Amino acid sequence: MSEEVxxxxxxxxALDAITDPLxxxxxxxxxxxxxxxxxxxxxxxxxxxxxxLMARPDASLRSVGAELGISFSTxxxxxxxxxxxxxxxxxxxxx
Numbered sequence: 001m002s003e004e005v006x007x008x009x010x011x012x013x014a015l016d017a018i019t020d021p022l023x024x025x026x027x028x029x030x031x032x033x034x035x036x037x038x039x040x041x042x043x044x045x046x047x048x049x050x051x052x053l054m055a056r057p058d059a060s061l062r063s064v065g066a067e068l069g070i071s072f073s074t075x076x077x078x079x080x081x082x083x084x085x086x087x088x089x090x091x092x093x094x095x
Contacts, residue, residue: 050078
């Protein structure tokens, strides 16, 4: 785990360590309220990073997936902006 990622998790853990329950509840509420927007921003940043990896010469879904430790289909989903279960993906058009 990178140092940056560990710092994020440490900050989240610190919220639970707030001794005053009122202060803890308020702090957790603030984070939970902002989380959907932050989650969207994180997904967009990941999509951009994967797009940069895919733009390299000789890059493929499989090679980028191997570098990231994910399947090629997950790389493809990230590139298309999909997340979550397959039930949320657009249906294929039938002819």
